[in-house]
Amino acid sequence: MDLKIARKTALVTGASKGIGFAVAKGLAAEGVRVIMSSRNELNLQKAVDDIRLAGFEAFGIAADISKLSEIDRLFDLTKQRFTEPEILLVNAGGPPKARAQDLDEELTKLAYELSLMPSIRLANKAIGAMKERNWGRIINITSISVKEPVANLALSNSFRAAVTGFAKTLASEVAQYGITVNNVAPGYTATERLMELFTDKQALADFSQTIPAKRLATAEEVAAAAVFLASEQAAYITGQTLLVDGGMAKGLL
Template sequence: MDLGISGKVALVTGGSAGLGLAAAKSLAREGCDVCVSARDPEKLADAVVELQEFGKVVHAVLADVEDPAAARRVVEETRDVLGPVDILVANAGGPRPGRFDEVGLDDWDAAVQRNLLGMVRLMHAVLPEMRSRGWGRIVTITGRSAREVIDGLALSNAMRTAVAGVVRTLAREVGGEGVLVNNVMPGPIETERLRQLAGDEAALRERGAGVPVGRVGRPEEVGDVVAFLASERASYVNGVSLLVDGGEARVIA
């Protein structure tokens, strides 16, 4: 299936590893020129090498979305090098795990800056040009906790839900202008964060055994969903928060 996005410019934050890198690869595979941003210079350099294998133009920006000035700088640098952003994949590492009484107010402040306001600032930075062109795609990557609370992840439960609310609101406001806004909610995917939460390989396998499909997911399985939502083929999908969790969530809607 031709997704119809060859030649589009995609910006992926948190794009040096895990789900962000997987999304960047899927978009590059579909013919997008890709800018990835992240905080770790070594991982960012490695990501560029991997993405260049797809034969598309790749750019990298060292940035931390917790920095209020980062979003506009990343978008402006992407525009200067690749052109205006057609596709934004707003992704950031998850907040600190812990129960409500285990996380302090500083942890809440950091989570709001990285996992909520960081994404909102990115949306503000790309929207004017998307609206003026009459085409754009914004895809946020959150987690299953946006739909169903997960014990021991108080910050994630709050931040992911807030982002899903922003997505649904913005989708209704700009969908008529050709800008579609959607959210992807991964379940257990084999990333560094899941490995940290699981603790060891045995616990990771046990985690996967509890999923209806019998395993944890692969990052590329999330990346391909992101690419679809960013495509012309998803032109009537707007305001959705889509579970990619192997059927683990028990919620109906």
């Protein structure tokens, strides 16, 4: 299916690895010019090179999106060198593991800057040009934790819920301008992040058997949902969270 987004420009953060990289690659394969960002320049350049070697258009701008000044710089450079993004994919590493009763000021502020503020800051920077063009796609990568809180991931459970609330509210404000705002909520996905959470390989293999699909997701399977939400065909889907979890979450909605 032609997703009708060829020659659009996308900004994808957290794009050097895992789900973000898979989204960048998926969009690039649709003919989208992809501006990729993450903190480590070497890893980022390698990821950009991988996509270029596959014959697609990608560029890298290193930035730490947990810092307002870096978001400003990333956005300004994207605008100067390319154009303001028509597709915005907000993603980064997940916040550290923690129980709710162990949260202190420092941890909580760190997760707020990493897991909530980039969605607000980047979306609000992007919507001006999207409104002028009467077209835009904003997608956040959140987590299965928005459907069912995950034990020991109090920071993810809290701030992903806040992103979901922000996205839903923004979606209704900008729908009239042809802008959609959605979230993709991955279940357990085979990436470095998951290896950080499960240091014991056998425990991870055992855990995988508790997923109805009996396996982890691939980053590409999660990315496919985001690429679809970026498509022309998804124009009437907004304010939604699309779970990609192999049947893991048990809630009805």
